Amino acid sequence: MAYLPLLVDETGRMIIDVIRRFVDTEIMPIRDKVDGDVDHVLVNELLIKMSALGVFNVEIPEQGAESEGPSIATSCAIIEEFARGDAGIGIVAGISSWAMAGAVYGRNTDVVDLYHKMQEDKQPTFACFAMTEPASGCDVENLPEMHGRTIKTRAVRDGDEWVINGAKRFPSNSGISSLYCVVCQTDPEKGEDGIALIYVPEGTEGLSFGKYEVKAGLQADRNCDVFLDNVRVPLAYRAAGPGKDAIVIGRNISLGRVVSAAAAVGCAKAAFEECLKYTEERVVGGKPIREHSIAAGILADAIMGIDTARAYYLQVAYMLSNPEEFGEMHSTAMISHASSAKNYACNMANNTIGKLMELMGSYGYIRDFHVEKYWRDVKEIQLWLGGHQLGQFDIVRRYYPYKTT
Ligand SMILES: Cc1cc2nc3c(=O)[nH]c(=O)nc-3n(C[C@H](O)[C@H](O)[C@H](O)COP(=O)(O)OP(=O)(O)OC[C@H]3O[C@@H](n4cnc5c(N)ncnc54)[C@H](O)[C@@H]3O)c2cc1C
Known part of the structure; x- marks a missing residue:
């Protein structure tokens, strides 16, 4: 990911490399089984391994101090990597920090210390x-x-x-x-x-x-x-x-939406990689599918969608990390930008994965071919956190105080 040095520092890139290797070696080979793991046997094994890597709760500072965790751009890039393997695993990895963000913002040492104690007593802790x-x-x-x-x-x-x-x-x-x-x-x-x-x-x-x-x-x-x-x-x-807790909701909406954009990009990227391989091997009309110009056009659109959605979520993540320049995380402007990132990435991923499945014919719909899973996962990423429509209202609110009632 050559663009990362622009927004992610050396340490962030090292963390992302570790996560990418973990996803490739530990999640990718069993992602279809994780998808069917109703009793969470495999999921728990993965979470224990992830815990040993130290990927949980990294943004929660020790003893209520200011956070020295990764930047928002780094956290987003980490979630993109996880979602390339399994978006559900990515959610579990990210939610605890999101849930603790209120206590961190409020410098609530009672709660932060309580959570640290819980982490000492039990790993992984959520x-x-x-x-x-x-x-x-x-x-x-x-x-x-x-x-x-x-x-x-x-x-x-x-x-x-x-x-x-x-x-x-x-x-x-x-x-x-x-x-x-x-x-x-x-x-x-x-x-x-x-x-x-x-x-x-x-x-x-x-x-x-x-x-x-x-x-x-x-x-x-x-x-x-x-x-x-x-x-x-x-x-x-x-x-x-009072007052500050509502701010935390606004901050979490911005954070949650930009991270959702990253997760949607990860799903689209994974589906694209599967489709690229498949369409190299499968021959139709006398040549591999991807050698037909109509297929190359669909693949080009997929690349363009993934690249632009990623570029925008990284930009918004950077803006969220620099409130003195772009406004507070809970501001109307920043919720609008984060909503744009989520809505754009989710639309792109929903549409892109659907088109990639078309290139694979019915094999795109078969579990063994690892594409339909991302199509199912990304739909919910679009639906949560207010869904596409509340996101749209929040996007226009940067320009005028839109009301639905
Ligand atoms: C896998 C998963 C994970 C989740 N994680 C969390 C979590 O961690 N924490 C949490 O609190 N929740 C979580 N949720 C819940 C999720 O965020 C909500 O379901 C979502 O925000 C939408 O709420 P709702 O389903 O009640 O839809 P509703 O509020 O019933 O809205 C339905 C639809 O109505 C439309 N609509 C909404 N508002 C308006 C309006 N003002 N005017 C016109 N139309 C409107 C939109 O199209 C919207 O999609 C999760 C859900 C799932 C399935």
Whole structure:
């Protein structure tokens, strides 16, 4: 990846090389089995190996200090590499840092130290960012219009504790995490000031889980309902405080969307590589498929789409790392740029993988040929974090205060 030196430093490139080798040797040979690994036997083996590599939670600083982890561009490039092998594994690798971002932003040493202790006690350790609710998905993320008023999960202060009641749906790493960052509302009348991100440790009385969802793909990621029934945690487990917790949601939307763009690029790249090999070997009309001009045109479009989507996610990652120049991560402008990166990359990947499958005929639809998996995985990457449509609203909001209501 010759373009990387522009935005990724020497250390970042070394990390990416290690991940690429890991993906090529450990994930690629078993990616179809990981896809069907309902009981997570292979997934767990991979996660333990990844943990030994030190790939989890790298952005979480020691003892609440400022993060010295990789840049956002490096983190994105790492996720692209993982998604080339298996996007679900990539999600598991990235979500814990995302879930801990609120505590890091709030310099909440109680929570960061608690998580470090959990990591000492158990490896690998996971965290979960639980925002989506059964009655409200996009609306929770649509802060400019809804201001967090649709969040039904309530947090009420009782002495020196929070008491939480409510339910969350679908969050990645649910059911397997040691720590849950739960997006709550203390008082809908307060709007964004009422939003509270509160960390709940696994095993807390009143915290329980539904069954794991059966999905089209992304088998390595676990998603289930999270129930909170009179859950009590210390006041100190609130991430950052009134107003700041809503900022964390905005920051996580920007971060999540740019990382999703990288994951979509990884899926498209993997499908392209498979298709390139296949169309060299398979002969139609007297010559290999890729020697036909119509096929070369489709392959050219795939290369162009992958290259441009990558260039844009790297640019946005760079912008997010330089808020003094481009604006805060949660600003309307940066959420817009991150949404452009996600929407563009997901559209590109959905369309590109579909066209690549056409070049392979029905073999493109057969599991042994390793392309349809990426087609299934990338669809969900497009659907989560507000999906394409909320992304579109957020994109235009850089230019005018668009409202859906
Ligand atoms: C594998 C997986 C991983 C996930 N990981 C996480 C996670 O880690 N944490 C988490 O909190 N959630 C997670 N989710 C949930 C996901 O982010 C949400 O499902 C998603 O944001 C959309 O919410 P929804 O499904 O409730 O759609 P809805 O809110 O019901 O929206 C449905 C559709 O309505 C349209 N729409 C939305 N808003 C408007 C509007 N204002 N005007 C007009 N049309 C609109 C859009 O087309 C949208 O796609 C995950 C889901 C999956 C399947």
